[in-house]
Amino acid sequence: MRSKLFNGKVVSVKTGSGRWVQLVPDSTGGYWLYEPLPELALGRLLFDQEDHWIYDGDLLSISEQEDAAAVITGCQREMNELLESIKRI
Template sequence: MENKLFDDLPKSVRLSTGKWVHIFPDEGAGYLLFDPIAEIELGHILFDAADHWIYDGELLLVDEQEELAGAITGHQQEMDALLRSLHNDE
């Protein structure tokens, strides 16, 4: 799997829920998600060869998972638009 984060460096993301998450590249398996405030691991985002992702964990909401996957893949704007459209449909 090709690393999607710039220069294999960790990235910090503030989610729409207000939660901060650090994203760390794993050794080929995906990305470790870490909450720096609560100091707990939140799980992993894993990618297959076709760039499909899956969340391996139990602590994040679906919207949060989508946001993090978008931040990792660089499709943050598309994810933001999708999340807005989902919330507008409610």
């Protein structure tokens, strides 16, 4: 289920690499991705009915794509816990 935090508004996300990405919802259920400075379009994240996503672009690393998708789908906390558990191994 898609995150209810957006309510049609822009949300900024700091990825694990330190890059800030703005997530801008569009009318098709996808999200445009922008880097605020230098105002660079980074592509789109597209979702299906089961919240599977695909990145339509070539400027974000896989981990940056996953960071943005986690915020949109509401899985950010679970991903952070998984990463912490992996670090302890």
